[in-house]
Amino acid sequence: MWKWLHPYANPEVSYHFAGKLKPWLGWASALLLTVGLIWALLFAPADYQQGESFRIFYIHVPSAILSMSIYLAMAIAALSSLVWQVRLADASAAALAPIGAVFTAIALLTGAAWGKPMWGTWWVWDARLTSELILLFLYLGVIALHNAFDDKQMAGKAAGILALVGVINLPIIKYSVEWWNTLHQGATVSKLGAPAMASEMYWPFVLCFLGFGLLVGAVACVRFQTEIITRNKMRPWVRNLVTSEVN
């Protein structure tokens, strides 16, 4: 496996690989999101209790799931950077943090805008909402630490430790609705077996979720490229690359 992985540990190869990947991810995501969001806004049926406000589901749930999966990916990258000193892992952790922060913010904002008409409040300090807010602070802490040091390796170490400590928050978010008496309801779509909703409501969700997921991939590719060239700016291949016209 190491032999197979070896070329991808080379910054130049990874840079070009990410560059080749990003248009595919970007266009596939644009396509899925267009179809998915139009379906969600215009054609998906309204919920019998929540009416049309149910359409917030199609942004809220995908971004909430992504906010946690991005954190998990970032923590795995941070771990491989700290333990096996994979330099590129550090670059990808730094690339993922701002994306995760944005999706956490979206989950919180759409949740508030959904909670106000349905529950009767924008915010309640229940375990699910509070732990998701902590996730946002963890992301902001990781971003701050990445930018706090001029030495990128030092920065990566500090941010990586915080990212790893914060992993404890992930099971808390996931199981908060079962462990505590929360206002937030249990999981709808990640239940084992059939999702707790009709299929004409479920399919637009699948498209939106995949669309947002691929968007994360495309943005991560660009940020990863940025991290690679700033970390390797003394290398001849980077110098040739930036002075040439092609991207």
Place this chain on the structure above:
Amino acid sequence: MQFDSFASFLDMGGYGFYVWLSFGASAALILLLIFSTLLSHKNARANIARQVKREQRLQQAQAQAEAEAEAEAQASVSESTSQ
């Protein structure tokens, strides 16, 4: 199609404010993320390119200065031999 007119689509069964607030804020945040990502990539490339150019100019200037110094030295050598 769940809506019979554009107005009822905007109204979202009375939840228009909340639905459009959610979709609008999410779109704004995602566009901000995409643009800042592209911008910082462009800036990173430009910064490195500028640094490379500066170093090249420095090298050229140094090479020129060395060449001039050498020429001067040779001139003074040839002057002293001709005397």
Place this chain on the structure above:
Amino acid sequence: MNPRRKKRLTIVLSVLTGLGVVSGLVLYALSQNIDLFYKPSEVHYGKEDTGLKAQIGQRLRVGGLVVPESVVRDQDSLKVSFRLSDMKMPISFSEDDPMITIKYDGILPDLFREGQGIVANGTLMDGFIINASEVLAKHDENYMPKELADAAGEKHSKPSYSKEQLEGSY
């Protein structure tokens, strides 16, 4: 200490303090919620695990199901009162269940209806009455298109208010 190290140290320290404060607040908030959360039966007989009884005049948080046909709304203000009983599976109501009465003056959330799960914050009064300052509706994880719900006999209409009711409360 050189300025760069100083800057680094302040940032690291502020991040850590921020996280510390946040997690402290969270634990505090959660423990408060857990301590102050009562089921209607617990208001009557004390907490299940500790036997702790709520005092009259105490602020607390109650959660339960709205008892059908117990909702009384004032004709010309937002005042409403209804009874809560324990949530149990399968959902059933009986007159013998311990119940509490909630009095509230405000707009009810759209999910409010008889049989719905409700969380209320307020002060406990004599006679198992709670003067609520906030009424929140709980939702379950199931979503259903209107057509399917009609077929299954599930119905919901959000609370509506007349002009007089909305004006009467000011």
